[in-house]
Amino acid sequence: MISSAQSSLDIQKIRARFPILNQKVNGQDLVYFDNAASNQKPLEVIQAMDTYYKTINSNVHRGVHHLSQVATDAYELSREKVRKHINAAKAHEVIYTRGTTEGINLLASCLGKGLIKAGDEIVITAMEHHSNIVPWQMLCEQTGATLRVIPMNSAGELELDAAKEILSERTKLLSFCHVSNALGTINPAKELIQMAHAVGAWVMVDGAQASPHLSIDVQDLDADFYAFSSHKIYGPTGIGILYGKEALLNKLPPYQGGGEMIKTVTFEKTTYAELPHKFEAGTPSIAEGVALGSAIDFMNELGMENIAAHENDLLEYAHQELAKFDNIRFIGEAENKASVVSFLLGNHHPYDVGMILDKMGIAVRTGHHCTQPIMAQFGIPGTVRASFSVYNTFEEVDTFINALKKVNSMLS
Ligand code: 7TS
Numbered sequence: 001m002i003s004s005a006q007s008s009l010d011i012q013k014i015r016a017r018f019p020i021l022n023q024k025v026n027g028q029d030l031v032y033f034d035n036a037a038s039n040q041k042p043l044e045v046i047q048a049m050d051t052y053y054k055t056i057n058s059n060v061h062r063g064v065h066h067l068s069q070v071a072t073d074a075y076e077l078s079r080e081k082v083r084k085h086i087n088a089a090k091a092h093e094v095i096y097t098r099g100t101t102e103g104i105n106l107l108a109s110c111l112g113k114g115l116i117k118a119g120d121e122i123v124i125t126a127m128e129h130h131s132n133i134v135p136w137q138m139l140c141e142q143t144g145a146t147l148r149v150i151p152m153n154s155a156g157e158l159e160l161d162a163a164k165e166i167l168s169e170r171t172k173l174l175s176f177c178h179v180s181n182a183l184g185t186i187n188p189a190k191e192l193i194q195m196a197h198a199v200g201a202w203v204m205v206d207g208a209q210a211s212p213h214l215s216i217d218v219q220d221l222d223a224d225f226y227a228f229s230s231h232k233i234y235g236p237t238g239i240g241i242l243y244g245k246e247a248l249l250n251k252l253p254p255y256q257g258g259g260e261m262i263k264t265v266t267f268e269k270t271t272y273a274e275l276p277h278k279f280e281a282g283t284p285s286i287a288e289g290v291a292l293g294s295a296i297d298f299m300n301e302l303g304m305e306n307i308a309a310h311e312n313d314l315l316e317y318a319h320q321e322l323a324k325f326d327n328i329r330f331i332g333e334a335e336n337k338a339s340v341v342s343f344l345l346g347n348h349h350p351y352d353v354g355m356i357l358d359k360m361g362i363a364v365r366t367g368h369h370c371t372q373p374i375m376a377q378f379g380i381p382g383t384v385r386a387s388f389s390v391y392n393t394f395e396e397v398d399t400f401i402n403a404l405k406k407v408n409s410m411l412s
Contacts, residue, residue, distance in 0.1 A: 183332030
């Protein structure tokens, strides 16, 4: 077994900041390996929500009174932390959303208001989450545009030669996941963005699975739009962001109508607010926004490189130990992977494997992971997916491997 002491992080100290981890499930110590679905929250994030409601709760951007100003400052400070974290040029290029799903829907919905027409093409890839498929299908249905799909090989890597064929002057938008949630593949984002820009298309990056593991630099990537969810990066649910280049956001019509997003309203005509408010109608998730800032502080304190290094060590170790099973079938064997291992054990249904693991206190995801087209390509109903976060340990991987040995003997 590899010792967690090899990591530059003190994992036990980090674990102590996550109270939820210290519990028994079905009489066993909890092993939480469902981090790709949502990861756990450190005390600072929980306390940030608590402190917000105990001391500064008020509506933002509209009050001259003290609490409203303090709440607005805290909420806007988080936007600035996000800006810095993804190296956006300006804070108003960061639009608050409910999460990745809303970020993608926001763009699809705005493009649908006159920017996409019949004959245009929207390009996605074979490894997208349903959140990055269905909004584009809906947009195509509405406008008469066509959805095209960049294929992937049996290792779960995109076929870049095919991508070159598919991208053309008809392509208005390429939208792809930076990291696949079902396969763990890290896509060559910069290369894909360059390819799309070469034909004049805009690019949307689904960063839901990259944001917990990779340092993101939207300017270096030259991404036009980039979305992620707070709850996958140690922050609360109900908030996320859509980054967009200022010039492109200014070309889009507003998303929803309501308070916050207007400059003037008469019954005859409404004029819209400047960025970012143009896209932020209604009272937002304020406490969640403030706590998202604390989650970013937490990741920066640990260092994204250190987080990634520890998770990569766990991934490599889990792969090495899983490969010793003679009935293992890995789904997703890309060269470049992040923090997710998806597999099948013999003919055992993933659901049965997951149920037995749960009885032993181990939380994994089973099923299609909202990526039914991936499962269809591999001809399988789903996989067992273990996904790692910075607080996971090598000992937990050992517990998981021993539990899988028991699963094998129980189901055989
Ligand atoms: N895109 C990817 C690549 C995802 O993994 C997910 C969520 C989403 C978009 C949607 O994010 P949301 O926060 O708006 O829901 N993925 C998963 C998962 O793998 N298991 O549960 C949710």
